[in-house]
Amino acid sequence: MAEATQQLHEQAPANPEQAARQRAMAVLARASGSELAKAWDAWPDRPDVSPVRGPETGLVMVRGRIGGGGAPFNFGEATVTRATVKLSTGHVGHAYALGADKDKVRHAAIFDALWQDDATRSAVEDQLVAPICKRLDSEDTRRRDETAATRVDFFTMVRGED
Amino acid sequence: MYVAVKGGEAAISNAHQLLADRRRGDRSVPAMTIEQIVEQLGLAVDRIMSEGSLYDKELAALAFKQARGDMIEAIFLLRAYRTTLPRFGYSNPIDTGDMLIERRISATYKDLPGGQLLGPTFDYTHRLLDPQLKGDEVVDEPQSRDAETGHTPRVSEILDQEGLIEGDGELPDDHRTGDLTREPMEFPMTRDTRLQALSRGDEGFLLALAYSTQRGYARSHPFAGEIRIGEVEVEIDVPELGFAVSIGRIRVTECQMVNQFKGSAKPPPQFTRGYGLVFGQSERKAMSMSMVDRTLRATELGEDLTAPAQDEEFVISHSDNVQATGFVEHLKLPHYVDFQAELDLVRRMRSEFDARQDGAEEQGDNLEAAE
Numbered sequence: 001m002a003e004a005t006q007q008l009h010e011q012a013p014a015n016p017e018q019a020a021r022q023r024a025m026a027v028l029a030r031a032s033g034s035e036l037a038k039a040w041d042a043w044p045d046r047p048d049v050s051p052v053r054g055p056e057t058g059l060v061m062v063r064g065r066i067g068g069g070g071a072p073f074n075f076g077e078a079t080v081t082r083a084t085v086k087l088s089t090g091h092v093g094h095a096y097a098l099g100a101d102k103d104k105v106r107h108a109a110i111f112d113a114l115w116q117d118d119a120t121r122s123a124v125e126d127q128l129v130a131p132i133c134k135r136l137d138s139e140d141t142r143r144r145d146e147t148a149a150t151r152v153d154f155f156t157m158v159r160g161e162d
Numbered sequence: 163m164y165v166a167v168k169g170g171e172a173a174i175s176n177a178h179q180l181l182a183d184r185r186r187g188d189r190s191v192p193a194m195t196i197e198q199i200v201e202q203l204g205l206a207v208d209r210i211m212s213e214g215s216l217y218d219k220e221l222a223a224l225a226f227k228q229a230r231g232d233m234i235e236a237i238f239l240l241r242a243y244r245t246t247l248p249r250f251g252y253s254n255p256i257d258t259g260d261m262l263i264e265r266r267i268s269a270t271y272k273d274l275p276g277g278q279l280l281g282p283t284f285d286y287t288h289r290l291l292d293p294q295l296k297g298d299e300v301v302d303e304p305q306s307r308d309a310e311t312g313h314t315p316r317v318s319e320i321l322d323q324e325g326l327i328e329g330d331g332e333l334p335d336d337h338r339t340g341d342l343t344r345e346p347m348e349f350p351m352t353r354d355t356r357l358q359a360l361s362r363g364d365e366g367f368l369l370a371l372a373y374s375t376q377r378g379y380a381r382s383h384p385f386a387g388e389i390r391i392g393e394v395e396v397e398i399d400v401p402e403l404g405f406a407v408s409i410g411r412i413r414v415t416e417c418q419m420v421n422q423f424k425g426s427a428k429p430p431p432q433f434t435r436g437y438g439l440v441f442g443q444s445e446r447k448a449m450s451m452s453m454v455d456r457t458l459r460a461t462e463l464g465e466d467l468t469a470p471a472q473d474e475e476f477v478i479s480h481s482d483n484v485q486a487t488g489f490v491e492h493l494k495l496p497h498y499v500d501f502q503a504e505l506d507l508v509r510r511m512r513s514e515f516d517a518r519q520d521g522a523e524e525q526g527d528n529l530e531a532a533e
Contacts, residue, residue: 014268014425018405021380026408058248060398064439065528068316072255073354075361076357076441078217080250080409098410148309154272
């Protein structure tokens with residue numbers, strides 16, 4: 001996950017499937033534990049899940065940039081939980097999320113595996129990713145709008161006569 | 163010198179039981195939940211995360227509760243906990259330009275793209291205690307109005323157009339980003355490592371140092387070019403996937419301090435910059451950090467070294483409150499043998515001193531008698 005793989009990332013061609021999976025994984029990472037647990041409980045024809053790695057909690061050193069856009073520096077760590085699972089369908093799913101919620105990340109890895117299966121991808125997208133994404137977006141919009149209400153509208157006082 | 167002394171076990175165990183009792187306090191008052199601390203004492207949680215150098219609200223709130231509200235004890239608990247966890251790797255650098263902004267102000271430009279957004283600030287309050295908060299009054303929902311969306315450029319990007327302000331702060335291409343959690347401190351430090359130390363430094367210490375520069379000890383003429391608070395996405399490269407994934411968002415405070423600089427033998431007159439970036443919502447600390455960052459660049463910018471805030475080794479070595487409290491507070495641990503040794507020494511010195519005094523007096527008496 002250091003410099004070597006960063007190069008890998010930069011060299012990787014932008015492909016639509018990868019971009020869609022990245023987006024789905026980002027939404028799963030920000031989902032709540034109960035959203036994912038409920039979705040998994042209600043999932044029809046659940047495949048068997050075997051753990052490959054984790055779920056385990058560790059640290060990621062978060063980097064910033066000097067001045068906002070300059071050279072990178074390490075500014076503090078964050079707890080991160082990761083999991084890798086294998087489904088009886090043969091698909092392997094990965095998940096990483098901030099925090100220490102192991103159940104949530106295990107579920108996220110299961111849904112990442114289901115996303116990769118053509119038979120279940122659209123169900124994951126429609127029943128899980130889309131509604132969670134909608135919730136997150138509306139929360140963002142609400143927060144932006146609340147902040148916008150505190151925007152200063154300067155006006156100039158005209159003093160004296162022209 | 164430390165010597166193991168036995169015999170305190172029962173006292174220690176009872177002391178800890180007493181601590182647990184006092185922490186809980188009056189049992190007829192409901193116990194605080196972690197959720198209550200995260201939601202209602204969020205800035206305390208932020209400070210613990212920032213100085214504990216670990217972003218995790220639940221853990222920071224738990225530490226706060228366990229420490230009975232003692233900030234440095236809570237920070238210590240968080241630092242101790244992080245040592246038990248494996249390191250998965252480094253994130254890609256966060257992009258504060260893509261922040262979901264909750265507050266953004268500039269003291270240098272009135273009208274700037276994105277505007278001045280006050281957000282949830284204590285500024286302009288009257289600092290009068292509000293007795294209504296004693297109870298559980300219903301709080302109105304905040305106002306809301308349609309917001310602009312999209313990228314809000316940093317003020318430094320705007321200022322850059324005339325070439326009168328220095329860039330963001332580059333390091334040589336072959337520079338490997340320093341990491342204080344992995345490598346011992348060495349002086350002189352590069353700016354990246356210094357920023358890491360400052361970002362987890364004690365707020366009070368940084369505030370006092372920043373204040374000292376305003377009062378004339380290494381005067382640095384700062385303007386708050388921009389302060390922004392909000393959430394940024396954290397991305398990591400995952401080797402098993404071969405691409406980067408977003409793992410969620412964290413709240414940070416960023417401060418771009420802009421300083422008038424009359425030029426020296428090296429750089430021309432221009433505005434120079436100090437940078438502050440901390441976990442959570444803490445503009446006092448981000449501002450202090452950016453001022454101290456700028457002051458510590460004295461050597462790089464060819465300025466005279468005249469004040470404590472310019473002394474990198476002094477500032478960085480004493481900025482960490484966990485180290486500081488460890489060394490100061492260790493003085494209360496048993497030093498019986500040390501003290502016995504010193505007591506012996508002082509007794510011996512005193513008897514020698516007394517003997518000399520007696521000798522001098524006798525000599526004086528003899529002289530008087532002779533006269």
